[in-house]
Amino acid sequence: DLPLGAQQHRRADPLIRQLLCGPQDPGQGAIGEDDPLLVQRLERLIERSKEVIRPLMNRARLNQKRIIFPDGTLPRILRAAQQLADEGICTPVLLGTEWKIRQRAHMHNIVLNGVEIVEVQDGERFDEMANELWTLRQRRGLSKQAARHMLRGHTTYGCMMLRRGEADALVGGIATPYADTIRPALQVVGLAPDARVISGAYVMLFEGRRLFFGDCTVNIRPDAETLAQIAINTARLAGTFGEVPRVAMLSYSDFGEQRDTPQVKIIREAIQIVRRLDPELQIDGEMQADTAVDPDKANNDFPFSSIGGNANVLIFPNLSSANIAYKLLRELGGATAVGPIIIGLDRIVNAIAVGSTVADIVNMTAITVNQVLEREP
Numbered sequence: 001d002l003p004l005g006a007q008q009h010r011r012a013d014p015l016i017r018q019l020l021c022g023p024q025d026p027g028q029g030a031i032g033e034d035d036p037l038l039v040q041r042l043e044r045l046i047e048r049s050k051e052v053i054r055p056l057m058n059r060a061r062l063n064q065k066r067i068i069f070p071d072g073t074l075p076r077i078l079r080a081a082q083q084l085a086d087e088g089i090c091t092p093v094l095l096g097t098e099w100k101i102r103q104r105a106h107m108h109n110i111v112l113n114g115v116e117i118v119e120v121q122d123g124e125r126f127d128e129m130a131n132e133l134w135t136l137r138q139r140r141g142l143s144k145q146a147a148r149h150m151l152r153g154h155t156t157y158g159c160m161m162l163r164r165g166e167a168d169a170l171v172g173g174i175a176t177p178y179a180d181t182i183r184p185a186l187q188v189v190g191l192a193p194d195a196r197v198i199s200g201a202y203v204m205l206f207e208g209r210r211l212f213f214g215d216c217t218v219n220i221r222p223d224a225e226t227l228a229q230i231a232i233n234t235a236r237l238a239g240t241f242g243e244v245p246r247v248a249m250l251s252y253s254d255f256g257e258q259r260d261t262p263q264v265k266i267i268r269e270a271i272q273i274v275r276r277l278d279p280e281l282q283i284d285g286e287m288q289a290d291t292a293v294d295p296d297k298a299n300n301d302f303p304f305s306s307i308g309g310n311a312n313v314l315i316f317p318n319l320s321s322a323n324i325a326y327k328l329l330r331e332l333g334g335a336t337a338v339g340p341i342i343i344g345l346d347r348i349v350n351a352i353a354v355g356s357t358v359a360d361i362v363n364m365t366a367i368t369v370n371q372v373l374e375r376e377p
Contacts, residue, residue, distance in 0.1 A: 052205060052338065053363045055242065060369035061088045065168035067365055068161060070154035071175045072096030072117065078110045080361035085114030089362070090369055093167055095120055095154045120157045129160050137187065155181055159188035162347040169368045171361065173351030178217065181351035182342070189347045197222075198344035199230045201237050202326045205336040211293075212238045212245075212313045216322040217340045224266045228273035231315045233343035235281055238313050240367070240374045247274070248292035248311035249285030250321075255302060256286075267317060282306060289314070289325075341367060348372050 067084075071077050072094030078101070081092035093116045094101055105112050120126075126148075133156070134147035142150070150156050158170045173181040182198070191198065200217030203210060214234030219226055227249075235245035249271055253264045267286040274283050284307045291298050291309065298309030316322035329335040341364075342350050348371045352364050 052203065052210065052241065053366055056366045056370045057087070057089055059373065060090060060366050063369070063373055064088060064090055065369050065372050066091045066093055066116070066166075067368060068093045068095065068118075068158040068167045068170040068172075070095045070158045070170065070172040072101050072154075073104050074175060075104065075108050075110075076356070076358050076361060077174065078105050078108060078112070079358045080365070081115045082110050082112060083358065083362050084365055085112075089366055091116060092365075093118055093161075095158055097121075118161070120152060120154055126151065129157070129164075132164075133160060133188065150184075153184065156184040156188060159184050159347075159349065162349070163188055168372045169348035169350070171350050171352060171365050171368055174354060174356055174361070178340075178351050181349065182218070185342075185345055185347075185349040189345050189349060192344055192346045195233065195344035196229045197226050197233075198342060199233045200340040200342055201234045202337050202339035203237075203241065203341070204326060204329055205338065206334070210241070210243065210312065212241075212243075213322055213326050214313070214315055214343075215319060216316075216326050218319070218342075220319045222266075222318065224269035225273060227266060227270035227315065227317070228277065229344070231270065231274050231283060231313070232278055232281070234313050234315060235278075235283075236374070237341060237343055237371075240370050243312055245281065245313045246307050246311050247281060247283040247285075247313040247315060248287055248307055249283065249315050250289055250292060251286035251317055252288060254287050254291055255305070263317060284311075285315075338363070338367075341371075343371075348375075 067090045069077050069081060069092055073096045077094065081094060084090050084092050091114065095118050098117045098119055101117055102112070130144070130148045130151045133151055134142060134144050137147065151160065155170070155172050155176065158167070158172065161167050162170055170185075186198065198218055199215035201212055201214040202216050203212055212234050215222065215230045219230065222230060231247050231249065235247050238245040249267050251264055251267050252258065253261070258264045259268065264286055271283060271285055274281060284305050287302070287305070291302060291305070292307065292311040292314060293309060295309035298305050298307065316325065326337055330337040340351065348368055350364055350368050352361055356364070
């Protein structure tokens, strides 16, 4: 199994893909197996992710949490659950019909010791939860019958468990579109008390450097208040990884060069909002991307900048620029992308990519546990 983000590199590099997945022709050996440079590149990719995830896993082992997996019958989820339980990273809670889950596990030689199974079915508990959901959403057009139908969705059911304090977090999305995990989370769990919006971030891993990008998945054209919240959300994520956040608000303008344009005005206003809401957070801008990450350029051209070209949190002005940037760096720049990681919900919910491997699921779960721990007093 590959580390988190490695599935993206299958698309980026055909040679890596062939090395990882084996040849198309079963009569051939794995293409590249004798190429030491190719093997070294793959090893660096794996080691880069391990360096980031290892301390998070160690911390999770000391503070086990109950993590819900809505897609409880999928073999990758079952294998990940077995590994998570065996390694003491969390107590996995699988949603689904128990006999189907156990039958599927038996088919794949998976032992579910230390794994809990919760059935989503009619009964007194289901009636109680459906009534709670209806009460929560009744003034938003949800009927009692619709509430029961909605609750049969495993992600909604899992989010109701979170709301009731029956688990600590949820990791879903492997069998559903991204929005189908986010929507019930917003409807049932809602925003954190100190959050105005949710946002999605990626951790971009380079040789000797780690950057946090926001918002890459949720807010299309953020206004100043939303952009400020994205900056705060992403900075908090950096803290989860043990980093002291240094936030750069990115633009095509450097420090007032284009201060009269509407786009730059939004960024400059967002910076003031962040400074008011979180005076201790180190933030500067607006600035161009190279000014944010190149100390020589920053110190020569803008010696007054508090970031000094050493930003580790990069906040993009809109979803298009953020999404394009992380994908280009992943595909062409040799970066490993970890994510998306959702920030700003009242309970921790994350959505893993449809093509994720077992290792991806395990790694994202370790990140999720650490997000829970960051909120504890």
